Amino acid sequence: MEVRHGTSRVLVDCGLFQGTRTLEKLNYEPFSFEVDGISAVILTHAHIDHSGLLPKLVAAGYSGPIFCTAATRDLLYHMLPDAGRIQEYEAERRNRRADRADAGEIEPVYTEADALAAFNQAHPLGFKQWFEPAPGFKARFWNAGHILGSASVELEVGGSRLLFSGDLGPNHKAFHPDPEAPAGFDHVICESTYGDRVREEVTIEQRRTLLEAEIKAALTRGGNLVIPVFALERTQELLLDIASLINSGRLPHPRVFIDSPLASRATEVFARHANDLEDMGDGEVFQHPSFHYVASATESMRLNQMSGAIIMAASGMCEAGRIRHHLRHNLSRRQSTVLFVGFQAAGSLGRTILDGADRVRISGHDVSVRAQIRRLEGYSAHADQDDLLRWIEARQPIAGSLFLSHGETGATETLRRMAQPVCTNHTIVLPQIGECYALPSASAARRLKTGKPELHDAVSRDWQNDYAEFATRLKSALNSIDSASARREALAKMNSILRSYSDHRFQRKQEG
Template sequence: MQVQCFGAAGEVTGSCLLLETGRHRLLLDCGLFQGSREEEERNREEFPFPLDSIDAVILSHAHLDHSGRIPLLIKAGYTGPVYAHAATRDLCRIMLKDSGYLNEKDAQWENRKRQRKGLKPVEPIYTLEEAKASMRAFRTLRYDQRRRILPGVHLRLRDAGHILGSAIVELELEANGTRRRLVYTGDLGHRGAPILRDPARVETADQIIMESTYGDRSHRSWEATWTEMAEVLDSAANSGGNVMVPAFAVGRTQELLYAMQMNYHDWGMDRWQIFLDSPMAIEATRVYSRHVDLYDAEARTGHARHDGLFDLPNLRMTRTANQSMAINRIRSGAIIIAGSGMCTGGRIKHHFKHNLWRSDSHVLIVGFQASGTLGRRLVDGATHVRLWGETIRVGAQIHTIGGLSAHADQAGLLEWYEGIAGRPPVILVHGEDDPRECLAGALRERGAKVRLPQRGETLGL
């Protein structure tokens, strides 16, 4: 039995693990590479394994760095099932369609340039219709439901507490008289996060494949995070400008809206016009509203008290391009939540063009910013950025609210691991080199055997 890493090895996007049991071959996740243009070009590479050899795909959650190449996989010839939690399927129906639509737009934009240069046109990685067609491959499970998906392969999904439907993947594998229990964390959630339950405990395993996104740092406490949010909003209100919040459409947006509702009076939210300027985030919020059974106890109580978690009286959901453009006529008092979460595309870049150069504006960074992204450059203190060929001065105040992360920090990852009997060996993925090395050292101090695979490396279980 062995596993081979074809993404998220020394990086945080492109999750894709090929598991070989001796009888079967399975993919754990099949995500997009995201970040710089060079990174995203990797999505056009052929899959490094024969697709007719793959028996099943198991998807940990809906974020595109884990799910975004599934339509491409099917387009290229994969005909098997994709196993996921039901809420993950519902979110993928939104996110993969949006990805296909953006692929088409990106190809159109690129081909206009190529035509002027006399170059051959490029095809979209996959289209909107191909994304929609890929949903027919999904097969859903509930949390804690044990299912035989292949001879000698039993699957159980446990709540990962990262986003709605996110799962820790437990596989019981049997081949040639050998049995192994493999646990793949996907992305582990941040304990105490709004709305969702904490990550489920795993009792036993023979091998752990664990994420390491924040393996080198500690998050601020939730109490300190909410205090910081209140202070930033007060400062922004006093300066008289607008607040721009690049936020992932799934997870972070819903947590922000919930926090704003639960702290509506304490944070003075009635001072603001609040805009959710993302059609995908609007649809994702509706999916969250349909899965109340996945909320933690506090969120279920809040849902019952307020008849919903996301219905602020001064919230406007702007779907159309004209509605979005109208926001930019507002000079003061607007909170604009828009994608993309790493500022690599979407409507947030248009709002930056109108506000980023203004000294009375504020930017709230509320999620991880991968190396090479516009969001990362802002976090790192860039004084100027390029938007559509134009240089824009960064006059706005940039605030990084690190405690809002949907990922466990180092302490959370270690605490989760220490709950497993016997200190099983660990393969660390989904982390840049420094955080991954740091977490590996902390795990080794606790008696774990740790391996850090490079892209394409094969590791025995």
């Protein structure tokens, strides 16, 4: 988000678009603002959907400071270069695919070198410490309780007092104290990821009992337990709980493979900040003898020959990384289990599997889903609806507007409806991508520029999701037709329909 005042321009976060291919394409487009006009960046936390376009920003010419907490900077040292390597690898992989032989060359959004340059512009600051990111701006960080180093941003500018929630953690989360911030703002920008979901209250001990049952059931089936994980925070919480179960004798010593170099490096950062973490318990955690950190791609591939192991691999939504080849080799095995422990965005491969698909497409391969698909809710790093409503109520009074962002349409709209009773003295705004607002002191926000309505639906699902689903079912659908001639007739009709759309578009262009 860009905040303007006078000649100063400050960005709060600069994240990578994730989800549908339509949204991903936005990462390749030019920024919607003038890069050379940006005075400073204030970063709420290290997750790539908040920090992942910083290397592109720097590559485009930004040379100013990136303000963040000290722990966030430590994480960026690993997160940003890893994101750069993924960008380079994914571009190379897509360019090699046979179904793209006639398409143009894909360039990475940015490189590892760009990411290292961005890291070098990060300036660490403490919580509750006032600083001046740009002329006319005053800011400070508040603990957001989401992940290590995560913060909400209080901003005073142009006579208005603003609060950006960043991503908020739930109350009583492992490792971190509950989110905090002051009250009495002109405008509050609040996330709404789980605005339509109320999770059952689960203590850390109850969560460990649920995890214990999932691990025992999965390993009893004889196959692998594959857990798609976010390298940052989710991996460390799982390691904490598995180590606690082993140390207390509730689990034998299973083979646990952490197949994510980034997760391994992030775990080292957690270990360095161990004195700042809560709920660490007794005994070894991050360097437990049952844990095996997988470094090379060759070692990762060897795990495909294994059974009876716990494999934790990134990415958490199954959109990239080593988890994809583990899913290719385990989804079709009835004795294997895939356990989801985190949010799965609509349009992601993880969401498709979780929603019950019987076939999925992974890196150009059709894969049958025969494995047990399980879900464990207690590991969310996001506040649920009740947590968000409590946080919003604690920020009252809000003199101007409450913006609900960072959520799918259903979640944001549900949270708006639920927040209405405590927001009687100010407006609630559901902003769209590309919109611009004036934020006056003590009065409602005014929209100055409309957004991009064509992207509204792409936040949840786009035509490429429909195509992937259609492509995975096409062959079996054709095989279900009785004769070869009837199959050819069906294909001819489909081609005819596609040609009719092309002819119609061509005719409209000619007429226009």
